[in-house]
Structure formats: C-alpha cells, structure tokens
Amino acid sequence: MAAVQPAPAHSRQFLSGNEAVARAAWDAGVRVAAAYPGTPSTEILEVLARFPDLYTEWSVNEKVSLEVALGASMVGARALCAMKHVGLNVASDALMTLTVTGVEGGLVIVVADDVGMSSSQNEQDSRFWGRFAHLPVFEPADSQEAYTLTRAAFAVSEQFRTAVIVRLTTRICHVKGAVTAGDREVVEPTGFEKDPPRWVMVPGHAKPRLPLMFDREAALREAAEASEFNVLEPGKDMGVGFVTSGPAGMHVLEAFPDAPVLRLGFSYPPPLERIRALAAQVDRLVVVEETEPLLETELKAVGIDCHGKDILPRLGELPPNILTPAIDRLLRGEAPVEVERPAPQPVFPRPPTLCVACPHLGVYYTLSQLRNVIISGDIGCYTLGAGHPWNALDTCISMGASMGMALGMDKGRGAKDANKKIVAVIGDSTFMHMGMQGLLDITWNRGNVTILLLDNRTVGMTGGQDNPASGRDIHGQEAPRVDFVQLCEALGVRRERIRKLDPYELPTLFKALREETKIDEPSVIITDRPCVLIGEYKPTQAYKVIDDTCTGCGNCLDVGCPAIHVTRRGQETKPSGKVVDLAFVRIDTAACTGCGLCVQPCAPEAIVHAQRLQPLSFIRQPGSTA
C-alpha cells in the first residue's frame, strides 16, 4: 500500500470521527501509532498507515499496542494507540501503572465504545478508566471535535506529563461530517533519560510517585474548569439545563434548542464549579451521558441536585427521540404525543451469516455432525457458528477465552459430562492475541482438549487486516509469517497431535476430529485455507443443481452457505410410514465460487459444475468493514 499525501491543511474535508482522529494524530506529529483491529475503532490505524512520515503497526493485542506507544513516549516521541472498548480491558495492566510513571512524549489512548452494541460482546463505558487510572478524558461530539480534541490531547499530555484518554463511541467513529484540519507540527523526539525512580516501577519507586498522580489530577481539574473545550451553549429557557458529553451533546442541542447546555469535551476531571454555576441558573439540571451515570453520581456526591438515569435509559444511545419524551415527562408529568408516522411493518430478521464459500462453513458443518461435544468458542467471524443451521458453538466470552474455558470444563466436569468431548474453536488472530497462553496452560496442566485453530490468514471480522499469520505488515509488505505447527509444538502439544488440513475436505476433517477427540491428550487441528475476502482466495468454477436429480433431501442446506436457495418445499412418506420434509434447491451461480462444500453431502449427486453466466455477486466484496 503506497503512502498517500493527506489533503491540504485548512481545506474542508468530509471525514468520519476515525478519519479525523487519524488526521489529527498525523498533524500532531505522531511518530508511532499502534492498534489491534476492533470495531468501531479499526479505521484509525488503517488511515494512519497510509500517511507518510510515521511508524504504524497492527499489534498482536491491545496491551502490546499500548506498550509500544508507551515505549515511544519514553524516548520522547509523540505516540497514539487506538482500540475498541474491550481492548482497554486487555491493555489495562499497562494503563494502571503508566499513570504512575507519567509520560514523556505526548501519549494519547483512543478508546471507542460500542454504545448500542452494533458489533461487540458487551457495552461498557470506558470513561470509568479515566476515574480508575486518574487520567484525563476527552469526549468529542462530532468529527470536527474528534480532530480538535485529539490535537489538544497531545498538548495536554505533554503539559501535564500524563497519558490522555480520548473516548469515542460508534456514533463518532462512523459518522462523517465536515472537518477543517490545521497545520502539521513537526515534533522531534526529546530522547530517553535514564531515570529508574521514574521508569522502574518497584514499590520503593512507585510509592513516592502516587501523591504526584493525585497532584496531577488536581491540576487537571483546574484545567478542566478553564478549558475552552467545555462549552456552555446559552439558552433562554431556564426551566431545564443540561450537562452532557460526547455525541449525546449534539442530540441535546437538536432536541432542546432553547435550553442552556454545558457540553464537556474535557469531561474528566469534571469542571464541577462550572456545572454548579449552571445548576444555580436553571430550575432543573439533567445529566445526559452515554452510558453509565458517572458524572451524575459525582455531581450528587458534591451536592449538585440533578436528574440523569432516573429518567433516561441506562443502556444504548440517547438520540432526540429518546430524550424528548423523557424530558416531557419530567417537566409536565405526562407522556408526550407520539410523532405521527407509518406503523412499523414486521419483517424477518436478517442476522449476519458466514460468507459464500467461507472455509469456516466446512468446520461448522463437521462440528454439527458430531454428538456429545461441548464446543468452547471464541471471538471472530466463527462466533457465527453458534447460529443456524450449525448450532455448533456453545460459549463466547472474551478474546482467547476458548482455551482456558475448555480446560476448566475438562477439569471441572462431573459424571453428567464424563462422556463428552471438549473442543475449543479459535481463529488465527484471536489465538495470537490472547489464546497462546491458554494453550500453554492446557498442555502444562495435561488438559484433554481438542483445539480447532481456524487459520484464514487474516483478521476477518473487522474487514481483513493483516496479522502475523498473513505474512504481511500493516502496509501489505512482506513480513515474517508465523508457523502454527511449530508454535503449537513449542507450546507443548506433541507433534503427532498437530494436524494441518483443508477444511473443504469434509471427510478428512470429520475423521481427524473423531480421532483426536478420542485421544486423551491435547491436540490441535489447524484448518489452513484463506478467508474468501482476501486476495489469496481464488474463486473457481461455480456449481449448479440439476433440478431433475435433486431429491429435496436438504443435506446441502446443512452446510449453511448463503448461495443455496430453496425453490420449493414438499413432503414424502417413507416406506416406514414416517413423513419427512423436503426442500428442493438451486445455487445462485453468480454468488457461488466453487468451494465444493455442498457437493459432498449431496446424496443424489445433483450438484455439478455450471458454466459461469454472470459476474461475481456484489453480495461479498472485500474492503468494507464489519
């Protein structure tokens, strides 16, 4: 991927919040930027990687990305790391002590909360980390503020020698708006100063630094009171005033144009005196925050009377259509008149599916044929294996958790589960992110787990980013490629118990799973075929169904490929008197890429190669992000 020259300074650009953060980091003279991909934060590093004159990387996990950024800061360079909300849980070990050392070069941690949960396993409020780690928190309300506040975060970071958390939400990351960028700074690294009492955090060094952390927090509180990023939007109706932060601020302005609104861009430490001054001017003060009642609790603790989660939802976003009725009820004590609109029409759900010809289809088809298994799952596209028609994934908690949970199931099971086989399913990226240690724990502690390592050579769910299994770096340049067979062997799995095979060969996969689950020791089955959305995947000739030969058995539907469609249904009475449902099918030849999975379970051999009639379907195309 060749570097691009960013648009000129002072031009009006149409940028997402993620793009604006990337541009701000570049303009701030960031020298090192690191991230692990995660929705909704992924595009920050994707955009930065295309800019010239800085180092960018995909790290193997968020903790490493934060440590890379911290190291850069220690040598006096400006650094940024970006992650989704759950990523900061992983990185928090570094976070909780870097707040004690402080930083040298400006260090900005961008964390993107998935408010509304479009693509995550939970909804959590990363503003807590600011309180927990005594770090300042900035919260932009749109793309322009994402730019302005990220730049300001570097200045505050260096002024107070602290990392700064920039908290985004999905509604910042993936909203585009007009942005005017400023001039680029050139910042030279100041150099590493050996200073063990500052950088070597042993108790004797850390203890005297703790009071400095609290002094810093007090100074930041003063800065927040004076900050230009805490803006009072005046209003003439003093019946209700608002304190708010993040995208909720724009919703409040939209819904209540006549009310005074204090929008906090520099939201932690909160400017309590400014909030107190507003509270004194209005009849009622309402705190509008996504998602937890953090500020509300802090205001109540210092005696500022306010409403918040007593009248607003605790979960999800707070757009105008949620805010307006809640405030109406507060002020007038009655439910407002609903906006007149067409009645919602019930339509079938359209859950995400695995792609046409996805190599995971072979894995889940095979797993769905096994009985008496507990399948410990993990995070990635393959989490979809929990759904129809496979129903072949039993747990999903956090990155890499399939390993430890499988071991715990093995060690904890009683008579009820004694005959069950325990299988763990994990993708290449998730394995390298946080799964390897779990495997080491399994081998060291002699667990009886069969591990399916689904190596599709990419971070699939977030749109196909490179990782150590792809053999390419963030720029698409050739890089050392991890050898999973050697890695698993080094982690203690016996070489004979490691198999690498093709997930499109169903009988081979089935046989391997049957054999390995019978053996009383850890084994690893590596499925080795690329994601269909990356360049390495080579489509072949499409298949079609011979109508007259199809018996309607429906076996092919168990594969779960979205290119197979039912044309008609029927019923048949077997000689035994049993009535079975029939489903006759066709294959969308424009979508089919010839993986051949559906051919294998087809009893009457009704699926044959078709001459390709149309170009590849638009349904799957690389490059877009989940």
Add this chain to the structure above:
Amino acid sequence: MSMSITNILVCGIGGQGVMTATEILAEAALSLGFDVKKTEVAGMSQRGGVVTSHLRFGPRVLSPQIAPGDADLLVGFEAAETLRWVHMLRPGAEVLTNIGRIVPPVVNSGRYDYPDDPVAQMTALGLTVHAFDATAIALELGEIRLGNTVMLGAMAARLPFPDDVLEQAVLARFAKRKPQLLELNREAFARGRAAVAVAGATAG
C-alpha cells in the same frame, strides 16, 4: 426538528453499495455548501446483515441521526429492507425502492417468510412508492455492482439539488477512482432515472 434539514434514509444489505451511494449523495450536498452529516449502522453488515445509512443536510446539522417519523425520503436497495424501515418516514413521504429481492438463509431454511408484496404493503400505508427493478437493470448492463448507481439515478429528481449535481458527483467519483467504469456508470445513472420516470408512483 428544523424544517430546513433534509433527511434521507438509505437501506439495504451489506455489500450492495448503500454506504457508497450515501457517500456520493453527501458529496453532492457538500458541493452545494450544505452542512452534512452521515451515519451508519452496519453491525457485521459484511456478513449479509442489515445496513442503514442516515444522511442529513441543511444550514447546520447537529444530531446525525434521523428520528423515527422524520425521514423525507426512504431509498431501499432491497424490497423487504425498504419495508423494514417505513416507520422512519414522515406521513406522506416518498419511497424509492428496488423490487429486487435478496433472500437470506433464515427464509431459505423455512423459519421465516419473505413478505408477499412489499410494495403493495407500503402503498397500503398511504406512502407514495416509486418501485422498479434496479437489480435487473444492473444485470442488463452486465455488472450487478452498478445497482447503486442505478439507485442514485432514480433519486436524482427527488432531491432539493439543481439538475445534474448528483450525476456530476457520481461521475466525479468514478473519474477519480475507476475511469474505465465512467461510461457504464453514466448509463446506469440514466437508466435508473428513466426507470422511475416510466414506472411512476403508486400512491395509497
């Protein structure tokens, strides 16, 4: 909500070009000096899920989200998806929809039914519906990915833009990124525009 803001909701499924089409609409609005915000909900959309894109433009746009009952125009790239979002429209608003269908595995497996006639259902709600087969036009032109340009052509006459502004935005994008597809996109745009002119509207 301010009357001077235009709210357009574009919907479909992942991979159909919903986001790209809305991006081009946004570029056209920006070129006219409007303030513009565009937001998507596309959770895992690459895996065949639902995609909606909200576009708001006017003198100054605050919230990026269109509230239910506030959309001025609903543009659907897939018939059942259009039906899914009708409650977002203000009463009497217009709908522009592809009648092409993309049937998901949950329908194929027999667990849910595809609506018999999404267009008739929308018309029965009192909406003005412009329905045509954008998928068929794209396939006739030999490239199903032209579907979003066909849809943009169909939108051209329903926007508060001077004539040709949207077409210029489409062509400018392809001139820059895929010049070899410029002429094909010009034709797709014209075919989409003509299709709704011929089809007219079915009003309830």
